[in-house]
Amino acid sequence: MPNFLRLLQNENMKIYRRTGTLAMIGILILVTIAFASITKYDESGYLFGAPTKQNNWQTELQQQITHDKQSLQEEDLPKPYLDSLKEQIALNQYRLDHDISPNEGTLWGFMVNTDSLTALIVLFTIIVASISVAGEFTWGTIKLLMIRSSTRSKILLSKYLATLGFAVSMLIVLFLFSLTCGALLYGVGNLSSPYLVYEHGGVVEKSMVLHIFTLYGLRCVSLLMMVTFAFMISTVFRSSSLAIGLSIFLTFTGNTIVGILSGMNVSWAKYILFANIDLTPYFQGSAPLEGMSLSFSIIVLSIYYLIFMALTWILFNKRDIVSGD
């Protein structure tokens, strides 16, 4: 489909030729560097060079275990708290028994933390997605775009894919930059250290690399959902500011809203998009809310995704173009 590839080229040109987009890439790189420097400095008090003297982690872990065991003795502890204490004790004991130091101060330990920077990518991709559709209406360019021999669906698809492409590029930039910064600041020793999980009452060793990829992968799920949501809002309301505002607001308050509702024992809280958008708990052996499972969340997310997509496509194809007056 050479024609479709040309549409994609067009959308990419419109994304990357904007000063705003270049600023986003710059900000992401700067924030990664700042994040790496601050984390490292905070942990070890200096910037460069691998931490030579491993602080005495065995003693620290032993103290932690003693402290946790004392906490266990207290009465009336809520069950989730009790469970997490037991889990902590088991994991720490395993480290002592098998001489596996905690990941603090290593490249992998740092990479595990950088996944939170994907929040920035969610933010930027929401902006790009919103401008992709609504921007054409604001600029009035939608009219010239639609009186060419491409169907509206093809144009919309090219916009959607170009936006996802932007998200993927940003993820790659983030990953590679974190890796570089991490390697520079922490060195590349200790890479074989495993990732420990508490599963079915026992501690299991897993691959750290796989763990980091899983973290990034799970972030992609919420990225995909929020971008698709922003895409829908900007198609429905044809306003990029509304799409940006609403999507960002929900991204950063969604968790809180779900927390409040579940605190009020609202039974349908688990069907809310934001209760399902973060799948990490399932991979740490728990669930976001009671009565939820990974397959439940995947089904709920798929239904939301299909609804967002269907609404976007139907409205984009049906409605008259009356903007730019």
Added chain:
Amino acid sequence: MSQKPVLHAQGLTKVIGNKKLVNNIDLTIYPGEIFGFLGPNGAGKTTTIRMLVGLADMTAGKVTIAGYDLEKHFEKAISHVGGIVENPEMYKFLTGYQNLIHYWRMCKGVPKSRIDEVVNQVGLEKRIHDKVKTYSLGMRQRLGIAQALLHSPSLLILDEPTNGLDPKGVKEMREHLLQLAREENMAVLVSSHQLAEMELMCDRIGIIQNGSLIGVKEMREFRDEPTRKIRIIADPIQKAHQLLQQFLNTPVEQQDHALIMEVEHEKIPDINHFLVNENIKIYAIMHINQTLEDRFLEMTGGNSIA
């Protein structure tokens, strides 16, 4: 005309809510002609054009472009159309050339060298690599036309293309459109609310008012008009009035010190001669400029205006 029409619209109607914005319009446009779509602001020109290019759904009606049904074969039909709807809005953060590349990528089977051709045609060579945000309205209008011409369409649709242009720009635009119609046999549909402009470039005009097309006329009929209204300022006016009333067999009207009548062009020197011979002092004989609309309404019966 014997040629096949490029655009054929039948019963074009647009209803939004309970407002009939466009009411049962029929339009046929042939290759090589410039068709003027004339009407005051809010008459429904843009709404009609939006339907003709598929930006708005028609409530009723059927549009065929180059033989293809617009609704059933949108991609085929629209590939014969180039146009600008309302303002020539372009991507301001791109250069003129990047804008053209953008639209060129959406045309099938057009060589890239065509971009330079249309740039030359609209005379934008010097500034084509500047960002569009630095362009004047006239330059954006030309860039708009360049993108409309990229795929050598058989039908060019321009919505109020002279809006906001200075007189020089209007003249250039007019010459350019005439050249496209005459030399490339393109059918051109231009809308405007300015009568004088239409008069200079159109072969036919259709007047639209309150969403209805109240008539279509060949411009030739206007130009070769047999009679025109004139005003004569003479003294003594009463005597002149009586004499002229006898001399002409059309009614003569008196307004203060002037007489107004409708006469054939060749008759004006005779009238002058006659009055001078009768010792009437003549201070002025002049045409009364009727607006194109006035004349048009006279010709189309004039009573269909709501």
